[in-house]
Every structure is written in structure tokens, then in C-alpha cells.
Amino acid sequence: MAVITYREALRAAMREELQRDENVVLMGEEVAQFNGAYKVTEGLLKEFGPKRVVDTPISEAGFIGLGIGASMLGIRPVMELMFWSFSYVAFDQIVNNAGNIRYMSGGLINCPIVIRGPANGGTNVGATHSHTPEAILASHPGIKVVCPATPYDAKGLMKAAIRDNDPVYVMENTILYNDKGEVPEGDYIVPLGVADVKREGTDLTIVAHGRAVITSLKAAEILEKEHGVSVEVVDLRSIRPLDEDTVLASVRKTHRVLLVEENKPFCGVDAQVAYLIQAKAFDDLDAPIGRVSSIDAPQIYCKRMEDQQLPHPARVVEAALKVLA
């Protein structure tokens, strides 16, 4: 297996799907000639030409809506949002049109669109550019949302997303783009809706997604080394569909749970996960469920404070010890 970056893994997935299916088209601001604002699509214009890799004006409502329409007629658009924060100007298309078209047509119309791009804080760019909309979007039936944390998952989930017949929104993370990991060279998919146990343990389950997985793995190391605690880390990978079984199996094993996410707490993904656990594994719990999210405020600009606002290993360790107390 080759060791490549998260960015390269995403690119490999798109390249392979462009080769595999002539209906796959990449679109977005600066994706072609400029090779992508974050270079995820680097080289793809050169390889596939301007029919398959297309630069758009700064018209998110327009080009995302166009992609949804094209998908209804069998195109498989993979649309880049330079940041998921910019999806908000295209919210009607993303939610109302993509999310409802199958249902409202009584199942007559497919909408196989992928919308992808970074959705994260931690880069010192202020409130307007730091949104993490996975919970908002996943709250709409009809929409699928995935949040890869590793290069392996990034490639596998992206390929699964492109082959899916419903809208799939892929939330990437600029801070992870340079992370390296082992990724198979050929074709494989990570099915949507399958969580992954990223670290096995017996004393505490941490459930996380996106970069919070990486943060949790660091915290798990500290908990083991400094506190002798064995932590299991479950990476949701996919927010909707949600792999309830893997989460519940881990809870039944460790009996204690800490939920970690980079969202703001109110109606975050973990509010749903907490409900799930108490509803289906209440008798297995030895302690109330713990939770770590971003501090509840619009994203602060000051870098030093933003690092405090986001979950960080020390905060996760502290919360874990409370659940274990």
C-alpha cells in the first residue's frame, strides 16, 4: 500500500471515478486552471480536459443548482465548494432541491450529486469561514453526509459517494489535507453508513467524526500512558446513514461513553448519538454520557483562542476522566 496524503487520496478517488464513468464531471471555483484553491483537484484538468473539469464563476446557488439539475438527467457531478461555509448562499438548492426531489416525485427522479469541500474551524479565518454544517444538513431526510478523518477513508468514502444515487455531501478538513496514511492503489470503497473502530479499548468509548477522531486518538494515548485507561475510539465516518450497531456494540463493551465533535453543542451530531445510546443501551451505561464540543460561540478569529474554542486533547482527557470517575 502506498502512503499518501488525505488530499492525494481524495484526488485519487476522483481521478479513478472520472476514468471509470464518463458521466462524472468535476465543477467548482478554481478547480481547473488554478488546480483547486487547496490543490485537491491538481492535475485533473490536464488529464481529463475542460469538459470533465470545469471552472465556475462565484455563483454557488447557480452552479450547485445546475449540478443538481444535471444529475437528474444522469450526469454525476462532483461539485467543489471552496469552503462548506459558502454552501449557505446555495442552501435552497442543497436542501430543498437536492434533498426533496426523489421524495416529491414519488421516487421517479434520482439526484446522484456529490458536493465536497472543507468544513472546519481551526484555521484562523473567522466566523464566516469556519462552519461545520454536517449536523444541519444531516437533519434533512434525503441527504447523506460523510466526514472522513483519514486518507484511507477519504478515498473510499469519496468513491462510494460518487457511485451513490442520492445527494452525498462530503465534509473535508483543510487541517487534514496534508495528513498521511496507507491507501490502496486500486479500487475499493468504504460504504456510506459504516463506522470504524480506530482504536480498541475496554474502559471508555469515545465516539467522534472528522478531525475530532484525530484529537480523540491523541487523547486516548495520553489516557493510556498517564492514567492507565484503555480507550476505544469509534469513528462515525458517516453521519447519515449512521452506523448505530458499531456505536452500540462499543458501548456494550466499555459501559462508559464520551462524545467528541468540533460542532457547536446545540443540536450537534452528538445530541443524536447521545439519544441513540440512552434509548438502546441505557442498561449498559455505568455513568452519564460525557460530551466535548466547540465552545458555544461563533468562531473567534484570534488563533490562540480558537485553539481553545475547538476540542483539544487536554479538554478531551479532562472530560474522559470525569466520565470514568
Added chain:
Amino acid sequence: MATPAVLTHPESLKNPAGPSEFAKHPVNTALSKADKVALYTKMARIRHFEQRCIRTYQQGKIGGFLHLYVGQEAVAAGTISLLGKHDHIITGYRDHGHALMVGMNMNECMAELTGKVTGCSKGKGGSMHYFAPDKNYWGGHGIVGGQAPLGTGLAYAVKYRGLKGCCLAYMGDGAVNQGAVHEAYNLAALWDLPMIFVIENNGYSMGTSQERSSAHPGCLAKRAEGYGMAWDVINGHDVYEVRAKTAAAVKRAHDESKPTVLEIFTYRYFGHSMADPDKTYRDKEEIKEYREKKDPVLLFENELLAEGVLTPATRDAINEAAMAEAEVAAAFAEESPDPTVADITKHIYWEEDNRGKDTTSRGTIVFE
């Protein structure tokens, strides 16, 4: 307004080195010597502030995005120099030049960039999100085009309150393709609002040349006709021309409560932001050409030297003072403290900031 028949850059842009044909325009002849020196000083201050920002960024003290205004100074300087008590402005993320023009000081601007509590937004907004409502400056907006409807709302409020004023909303040549901009155009025209949309056409939106982003690219301002709005094109390298043509739009807003679209041709010398290496989408030669032949600060300087308003000595003194001021700002930003963790949850809701006062809401509003 007589709208130009052909779609072209203004004539004056073709030969920008000569004396400005707009020097004799009444809004410019009305300027005293001192006014002219002050206007030049403001342009020089923007230039030196931005250049000091580059160093602060390179020292690793500014993170995130830093969009510089160098090359575009005459746009903010020319337009804002015309404004009065009830005139308002709002812009995008390339907002430092406008901020200095409305009278924000370099210290609060620099401290904001380094995320300090002494910054204009207390370290919460950053480079893209400057605000100074006391100076009729409503931001600093990070989402492309989002400021156009907001500005239209400011114009609406001015009119609603019976004031003689207007709002200038600035945006780039890429921003004109946001839906919100078109909705704002229609509202401003439909409701006769005292509104001026200023397109700062610097030729590129990030790495996309204007020809690649806009249908009918010869003239972006002409889209105003679809909404029955007046429009004009302006050579943004000539601050006298910017003033002369913007004055007509301000007058239209003040006297008739009618909107205008102005397209001001300008150029940015640096990458889209400091994160853009600026190596692939334009020629070094092109940048050189603008810097050497069309530099707005230099052209105005030459103009004022020829008019006898500036001497080489006064020019040098002005530039040295501006550099020194930027240096002081950098030191101020360096010494200022960060916001605290407790500050993170301040300024979210009015009642959180005004504890104990009677409020109309109850219950938990900030969650753990």
C-alpha cells in the same frame, strides 16, 4: 446620466500617465491645497499600512487570510473622500483601505489582524471583518457578495429615516455573479434607494480572469440597464476621476434617491491573499506595467507635484510619517493582550452583554 455607448474601459485609462482631465472638475477644484495634501496622505497611509502588514504576516504574527489593497488605493480614497455625515459604506474582505479612509486608526486595524483584544473587533473578526459603525463603516464581509443586500438595507434605512444620505457597497469583479447582488440591484432600483454599488474591477477573482467569470465581460456596470439603473465606468488609477464620477452618483442618490452602479477599473499588485503564490494566472510583466505606469499613488503624487501642491520634501515627509505610523501600529499590536477564554462567549447576544437589564427573553442561550 449619459451612459457610454460602447463597452470599453474609460478613455483616460488608455493614457494614464498624462495629467488628469478631471483635475478641473468642480469637485476637484473645490479642494484646497490642504485638502489635496490630506487626500494624498491618506492614500500613502493605506499603502504603507498594507506593506507593514506583509512584514507582520511574514513574521508569522498574522494567520489566516490577508487580502491586500495595494494598487487599489484611489478607489477607496476617491469615493470615501466625498462622503458626509449620513453617507455609509460597506465592503467585502479586502477592507483595510476603506477602514483607514473612514478614519479608523492603524493601531486598532493592525491589532485586529494579530487577533488582539485591542483590535477594532476585539480580535474576534480578523482581517476580513473590520467594523466601525461610529464612522458609518459597516464591515468587512467575508462571504462574496453578501454585503450588497446589507448595503441596500443601509440605504433603505437612510431613506426611511428621512435623512439626506446614501450607501456605497463595494464588491469585486467576481462578486457580481452572486445571486444576492442581482437581488439587491433589483430592490435598490425598484424602491428608488439612495444606493451606489461600486464594482472594484481589478481584473481577477482569485486566479480567474474577469473574461473567464462573466458573460458579456466588456462591461460589468452595464448590467445596471437591466434594472433601469444609471451606471458609469471609471479609471480607478486616477483619484480625480474617481471623485468626479462618483460625485454624480452621490448627487443622484442625495437629490433623487436613485441608485447607480459604478465600475472602477483598478489592479491588485499582490496575490489574491497572502496565501496565493500568484504565479500561474497572470504575467509578471502585467503587474510591472501597472506598478510602473498606472500606480494610483504615484500618479496623484506627480499630479500634485506638477500643481505645486507637493514638493519632493513634503512628499517624503508624508511617506516617512506614514511608515512610522505603521511601525507604531505593529508595536502596539505586538504588545497588546489576547482576548481571554471568557471573552469567547461574550458578544453573542444582547442580554449576555447587558446582564441584569430587563430583557424580553428567558432560558438558556449559550450551551455547554
